[in-house]
Amino acid sequence: MEKLKIGIIGLGTVGSGVYKTLQNIDMVEVVKVAVRNLNKPRSVEVPKELLTDNPYEIINNPEIEVVVELIGGIEPAWEYISNSIKNGKHIVTANKELLAKKGEELFNLAEEYNRVCLYEAAIAGGIPIIMPIKTILAGNKITNIKAILNGTTNYILTKMDVDGASYEDVLKEAQALGYAETDPTGDVEGFDAAYKITTLATIAFKKRVKIENVYREGITKVRKEDMAQANEFGYKIKLIANASIDEEGNADVRVHPMLVKQDSMLAHIDYVTNAVQMTGHPIGSIVLSGPGAGEFPTASSVVGDILAIQAEKGTTDYMLPMMRCHHDSKANPVHIDDTVNKYYISITAPNAIGVIAKIGTICANKNISLESILQREVSENNTADIIVITEKCKEKLIKEVVQELDNCTVNSLIRVAE
Amino acid sequence: MEKLKIGIIGLGTVGSGVYKTLQNIDMVEVVKVAVRNLNKPRSVEVPKELLTDNPYEIINNPEIEVVVELIGGIEPAWEYISNSIKNGKHIVTANKELLAKKGEELFNLAEEYNRVCLYEAAIAGGIPIIMPIKTILAGNKITNIKAILNGTTNYILTKMDVDGASYEDVLKEAQALGYAETDPTGDVEGFDAAYKITTLATIAFKKRVKIENVYREGITKVRKEDMAQANEFGYKIKLIANASIDEEGNADVRVHPMLVKQDSMLAHIDYVTNAVQMTGHPIGSIVLSGPGAGEFPTASSVVGDILAIQAEKGTTDYMLPMMRCHHDSKANPVHIDDTVNKYYISITAPNAIGVIAKIGTICANKNISLESILQREVSENNTADIIVITEKCKEKLIKEVVQELDNCTVNSLIRVAE
Numbered sequence: 001m002e003k004l005k006i007g008i009i010g011l012g013t014v015g016s017g018v019y020k021t022l023q024n025i026d027m028v029e030v031v032k033v034a035v036r037n038l039n040k041p042r043s044v045e046v047p048k049e050l051l052t053d054n055p056y057e058i059i060n061n062p063e064i065e066v067v068v069e070l071i072g073g074i075e076p077a078w079e080y081i082s083n084s085i086k087n088g089k090h091i092v093t094a095n096k097e098l099l100a101k102k103g104e105e106l107f108n109l110a111e112e113y114n115r116v117c118l119y120e121a122a123i124a125g126g127i128p129i130i131m132p133i134k135t136i137l138a139g140n141k142i143t144n145i146k147a148i149l150n151g152t153t154n155y156i157l158t159k160m161d162v163d164g165a166s167y168e169d170v171l172k173e174a175q176a177l178g179y180a181e182t183d184p185t186g187d188v189e190g191f192d193a194a195y196k197i198t199t200l201a202t203i204a205f206k207k208r209v210k211i212e213n214v215y216r217e218g219i220t221k222v223r224k225e226d227m228a229q230a231n232e233f234g235y236k237i238k239l240i241a242n243a244s245i246d247e248e249g250n251a252d253v254r255v256h257p258m259l260v261k262q263d264s265m266l267a268h269i270d271y272v273t274n275a276v277q278m279t280g281h282p283i284g285s286i287v288l289s290g291p292g293a294g295e296f297p298t299a300s301s302v303v304g305d306i307l308a309i310q311a312e313k314g315t316t317d318y319m320l321p322m323m324r325c326h327h328d329s330k331a332n333p334v335h336i337d338d339t340v341n342k343y344y345i346s347i348t349a350p351n352a353i354g355v356i357a358k359i360g361t362i363c364a365n366k367n368i369s370l371e372s373i374l375q376r377e378v379s380e381n382n383t384a385d386i387i388v389i390t391e392k393c394k395e396k397l398i399k400e401v402v403q404e405l406d407n408c409t410v411n412s413l414i415r416v417a418e
Numbered sequence: 419m420e421k422l423k424i425g426i427i428g429l430g431t432v433g434s435g436v437y438k439t440l441q442n443i444d445m446v447e448v449v450k451v452a453v454r455n456l457n458k459p460r461s462v463e464v465p466k467e468l469l470t471d472n473p474y475e476i477i478n479n480p481e482i483e484v485v486v487e488l489i490g491g492i493e494p495a496w497e498y499i500s501n502s503i504k505n506g507k508h509i510v511t512a513n514k515e516l517l518a519k520k521g522e523e524l525f526n527l528a529e530e531y532n533r534v535c536l537y538e539a540a541i542a543g544g545i546p547i548i549m550p551i552k553t554i555l556a557g558n559k560i561t562n563i564k565a566i567l568n569g570t571t572n573y574i575l576t577k578m579d580v581d582g583a584s585y586e587d588v589l590k591e592a593q594a595l596g597y598a599e600t601d602p603t604g605d606v607e608g609f610d611a612a613y614k615i616t617t618l619a620t621i622a623f624k625k626r627v628k629i630e631n632v633y634r635e636g637i638t639k640v641r642k643e644d645m646a647q648a649n650e651f652g653y654k655i656k657l658i659a660n661a662s663i664d665e666e667g668n669a670d671v672r673v674h675p676m677l678v679k680q681d682s683m684l685a686h687i688d689y690v691t692n693a694v695q696m697t698g699h700p701i702g703s704i705v706l707s708g709p710g711a712g713e714f715p716t717a718s719s720v721v722g723d724i725l726a727i728q729a730e731k732g733t734t735d736y737m738l739p740m741m742r743c744h745h746d747s748k749a750n751p752v753h754i755d756d757t758v759n760k761y762y763i764s765i766t767a768p769n770a771i772g773v774i775a776k777i778g779t780i781c782a783n784k785n786i787s788l789e790s791i792l793q794r795e796v797s798e799n800n801t802a803d804i805i806v807i808t809e810k811c812k813e814k815l816i817k818e819v820v821q822e823l824d825n826c827t828v829n830s831l832i833r834v835a836e
Contacts (some may be wrong), residue, residue: 024559128704289705
């Protein structure tokens, strides 16, 4: 069988893993690897003649059939990818930000030039998710996704839970261990997970979701007291990327902390592990879990995409019909205020007497039922800590409840998964 | 796009789910459905002119491109499938027994006639596993599989654990609820799981595993006392289909009850849910879980396979390169006596005095270390209950230990997952 000739742009962690993995695979030949700095010492040995600091030696090389983009970010990645497609190359990428922000342009361009762009590694690292949705799950109408898509935040929340530690303390530790970056914003504020759920929801719902319509809230406000309280109520707190679509194509896509039941699969996804739960018909509900990042797990997905292209190389048509992305229709965005959720509310009230009655009345007036209410012992200054878990209600109404709880301090408002 | 024309043989639970699901899918046309009894009332409405009680109206129909076999068992399924392939049809099947016993013949025949046989539904029902291994995980060398592949036994073990009930009582309840058959042998003695792991290991290891070499032990001897004891030691007991392969191609494939750590993913797979944990390089370890049976989840996999064939219909070659099965080489079987495991042993000793010393000496003489040893309070007739968990040792040696524990009753010997 004829070897597939590829060029790799980017030789960081993922690029190194891909290069190393391909050493054991006969059917793929790495023709060129573009790096920023030719003289940088690396963990991977690449023959000198394969290295270049000019990506256009790949993009303009007529021999190369697939360009593997592993530099991340919007520019110059988009310039390289778009020019590669125009030069007739298939694309394999792990670039979640580019997919979320430029996905529509990218897939339209690929269709125009009759090429595919595969990106299994961009969502949930090593977990097989994109290709299963396109192939073996193709007969399903997927209506809900609940996923843990960011290892850094899941590590932090797991440590806060296990050690009873504060967000700030665990973040410092995670930074020291290399699980969190010096500027952790992209992870802890939910940007990374939002990029991933944008593309995952688009492919699963077969309707394009726009990143600007994805509600996003990070984990920085989750208190260790909330973790402890969630445990007592039979929950864990996770940063959940949640996407639902209804019959009319209204898509509610968002990333925020969420209480998940302790007996659910997602509650047991700990530390840097990722997981994707998908619900639909006829499948019911499945959970796919595994390493969401890392040199080798991510390489597994990149190499899987390369091999999918390689497998069709001998065919006359070279069409990869199941691998293509078409999203002619767009999902209608649902505003966060119009979503329906259960809520965990932690309140400190200045005066214990009558506060339960007040909360009950405010909620009753808005037709919000309460699932649980718990009053902690009154402290020496006569303030009371109260925890409420509501039944399902509109987000708009719960914001009104918070407003009307004047006199009280609302410490936390966290959505609760059904 | 041209519709794919298919015939379905068998309209039981899975067949009905497949037929119903295909009603919403444009690109596939059901040309004929073969049933045993034309007059049987059914949950699914199929136009009269589509039904036949002669499967050869499908097998010999030149218009039909794919035969979907959903009757199960060896004969007449094998007759129908082999004649369909000889007539140039692709096959989609959910027949785990046929795959395990006739897989080699089947795939050789399919290759000879340049056709594919897809069988996602045969292993772990709705969970995407076979196609991911063939496609997106293709760059991996998978070295271990630990799976819960039988819903009936997992239901029984979960209920025994949750309710503290005996195997016999839970079996009766499961039979009343329809979770276990009147003759439960195929499930509770591990045959069903053994069929599935045979095929799963073959495809994952890319070496043919023979069903005769798969060690099999059911759940009928698991006692409620073992469940309780496992919990105290931090484990759950599950019926695990376990397959490992080493560098030399020696494959250790087996089905038996196993203690799994409570903090492992498999410990949280409860009731009729199935799960497959795969470990390899570069992926690391992933767990795929979901419904292992049922009308609609199984239909999801059957329809996914049909759509994979449909997707390539327009191509000149119609080759489905990634979907084919080639297993030129065979795995070398490893006998159960030569496998290495940790063991949970429950012993009743007639005389409490000196028994711990005796057990310790027997194990020490065979170089077997003990991880835990627990002596329960001595009962009124001076017998003692002792629980031992060993470190890893050869199965042959542990059998010798059991032999040498004359005077004692060995209540249970259950392997422990690392």
